[in-house]
Amino acid sequence: MPETSDPDCRKTPFSFELYPPKSDAAASALHATIATLAAAGPDFISVTYGANGSSRRSSLDVLTYILKTTTVDPMAHLTCVGSSSLEASRLIREFLDAGVRSFLALRGDRPEGAGEGEPFLGDLGSAAELVQLIHRVQAERVPYRETVIPGIPGARAVKTEREKVRIAVAGFPNGHPRSRSTSQDIDTLLAKQAAGANLAITQLFFHADHYLSFIQRARAAGVEFPILPGIMPVTSPARLRRILELSGEDLPSELAIQLEVEPTREGQRDIGIRQAGELGRELLAGGAPGLHLYAFNQADTVLAVLDRCGLVNTPPIPNPVKESQ
Ligand code: FAD
Numbered sequence: 159m160p161e162t163s164d165p166d167c168r169k170t171p172f173s174f175e176l177y178p179p180k181s182d183a184a185a186s187a188l189h190a191t192i193a194t195l196a197a198a199g200p201d202f203i204s205v206t207y208g209a210n211g212s213s214r215r216s217s218l219d220v221l222t223y224i225l226k227t228t229t230v231d232p233m234a235h236l237t238c239v240g241s242s243s244l245e246a247s248r249l250i251r252e253f254l255d256a257g258v259r260s261f262l263a264l265r266g267d268r269p270e271g272a273g274e275g276e277p278f279l280g281d282l283g284s285a286a287e288l289v290q291l292i293h294r295v296q297a298e299r300v301p302y303r304e305t306v307i308p309g310i311p312g313a314r315a316v317k318t319e320r321e322k323v324r325i326a327v328a329g330f331p332n333g334h335p336r337s338r339s340t341s342q343d344i345d346t347l348l349a350k351q352a353a354g355a356n357l358a359i360t361q362l363f364f365h366a367d368h369y370l371s372f373i374q375r376a377r378a379a380g381v382e383f384p385i386l387p388g389i390m391p392v393t394s395p396a397r398l399r400r401i402l403e404l405s406g407e408d409l410p411s412e413l414a415i416q417l418e419v420e421p422t423r424e425g426q427r428d429i430g431i432r433q434a435g436e437l438g439r440e441l442l443a444g445g446a447p448g449l450h451l452y453a454f455n456q457a458d459t460v461l462a463v464l465d466r467c468g469l470v471n472t473p474p475i476p477n478p479v480k481e482s483q
Pocket residue numbers: 205206207208209210235236237262263264265266267268283284285286328329330334336337338342343346359360361362388
């Protein structure tokens with residue numbers, strides 16, 4: 159079980175991303191993962207949302223499980239592609255009613271099979287519009303109430319018990335694959351801020367400079383909210399191929415070669431942990447406000463990365479391959 163015995167470990171926030179399980183067996187394994195990750199003391203655990211709402215129920219089940227069994231704040235990814243405003247409002251209300259108070263508001267991708275020129279967006283055209291809608295639905299759930307101000311005839315004060323929601327959005331240090339220019343990505347971030355977002359989480363990247371120069375450009379343009387770097391430990395050549403396909407990032411050639419030439423799975427895993435740990439350390443040294451780890455529903459790898467960054471203490475990973483190199 160991971161420990162956080164060093165109180166200094168707790169100064170820098172970290173968080174994890176999980177995805178909803180696809181079977182009962184995977185759900186049980188995920189519950190164990192959640193318990194282990196929660197014990198490390200993350201700021202939040204986010205849960206992805208399947209394209210076009212395909213995982214609505216299972217995402218909500220995982221979020222509710224986190225809410226009921228841990229003290230960690232669950233963050234719901236939500237996408238708005240293909241939804242009407244009414245459907246999106248109902249969805250947001252369902253998550254708020256379940257107790258979720260943190261969201262990652264996303265536009266979502268073009269559904270597979272939709273032709274290039276075909277419209278696919280629905281009523282909401284961007285993540286910024288979803289951010290606005292989440293605020294609006296939350297406002298409507300807990301309406302303003304007027305209270306009488308004692309001693310001043312006819313005077314009324316507006317009282318609200320509305321809880322604040324945390325609304326994160328996606329950021330793209332190396333540009334969204336569909337954006338026309340790097341300035342468009344910054345403009346999109348500014349639009350999300352204007353809509354009421356208060357945090358960003360980045361797409362994965364492989365070099366600290368990519369994040370740090372993105373932050374410089376964002377701050378120069380007026381983006382003020384914290385931007386958490388998203389770190390994905392790449393623990394096999396197959397995983398590397400898959401994430402490059404999904405993210406559109408360029409191949410990190412050095413890491414790719416290291417993974418290809420390493421014959422054992424243990425050795426590959428160690429390469430991924432080492433690379434992600436170094437990246438995390440460089441990011442924190444460069445001023446990143448915390449680290450967000452893509453956990454792939456497993457605790458050991460991401461905790462080992464955080465250990466290398468000095469954020470948690472975990473038992474050493476036995477790895478004879480590493481020792482012999
Ligand atoms: P937006 O920020 O609204 O737009 C994306 C880009 O498109 C912008 O950067 C901008 O360059 C361009 N753009 C936006 N508006 C316009 C416009 N009006 N005209 C021209 N260009 C425009 N997907 C899922 O389905 N489920 C998930 O759980 C999920 N989790 C994610 C978590 C993170 C941390 C990240 C980074 C991405 C995640 N995604 C997820 C992927 C996301 O859905 C895709 O990146 C999607 O293509 C765009 O969503 P967005 O919120 O970035 O959209």
